[in-house]
Amino acid sequence: DLNGQLHGQHLAKEVVMRTVQEFLQSPRPEKALVLSFHGWSGTGKNFVARMVASHLFRDGLKSECVRVFISLFHFPHRKYVDSYKAQLKKTISETVRFCKQSMFIFDEAEKLHFGLLDAIKPFMSHTKGQVDHQRSIFLFLSNLGGNAINEVALDFWRASRAREEISMELLEEEAPEVCFVLRFVAENDYAHSHLLRENLIDSLVPFLPLEYHHVKLCARDAFLARGLPYTEAALDEVARMMVFVPKEEQLFSAQGCKSVSQRINYFL
Secondary structure (H helix, E strand, C coil), rough: CCHHHHHCHHHHHHHHHHHHHHHHHHCCCCEEEEEEEEEECHHHHHHHHHHHHHHHHHCHHHHCCCEEHHHHCCCHHHHHHHHHHHHHHHHHHHHHHCCCCCEEEEHHHCCHHHHHHHHCCCCCCCCCCCCHHHHHHEEEEEEECCHHHHHHHHHHHHCCHHHCCCCCCHHHHHCCCHHHHHHHHHHCCCCHHHHHHHHCCCCCEECCCHHHHCCCCCCCCCCHHHCCCHHHHHHHHHHHHEEEEEECCCECCCCCCCHHHHHHHHHH
């Protein structure tokens, strides 16, 4: 439930829900849906990917129709890129052939070897006659661009403006450097540079840094997930365990909500 459990990410929530819904409602998509998530660690990129999978597939990430690839885990050695390409192409081909709807998640996407695009690109392109892979969803998760996104959120806070005022349209108008930075890192340091140049990525999705009250909400969710009672004091104690930046403002959790669920072990 993105509305109830995704905290502080109104931009990501709006973009993901809209694009996924439009894609699913299309009787015959022209191409696979390709989204690129950008933001600091712990801001909810994996959580959103997991929620989308759970919404589309009964078994969520465990579904035969969902494949998760972690760059340095699944493709650790550059010298074996050709072998990885063959394996990746085979996995995707078999999945789209077996599943009417399929989903592929690439975590740590900034570390994905660009050579693997040769295996991925055909499944995301505009093709005529072949519809097998056009019902697929590809999600790329990356920390790149996080600093630029955080600067916008910090500027809004310094100007006493609500972060909820940040919109994709406003980013393009008032903070075009963020859109530029996201495209820049994707085009230069990012494995799927060719995907941008060939207009295969449908949306670059920014994830905002999380503040103290967002961390408290994550702590509340962690208590509830374990069926444990909690108090406001306990939520505050969990939030205070986190490191907040910048040094002067102490505004954003350096790890987002990552490790929050482990920290409630102190209360068991």
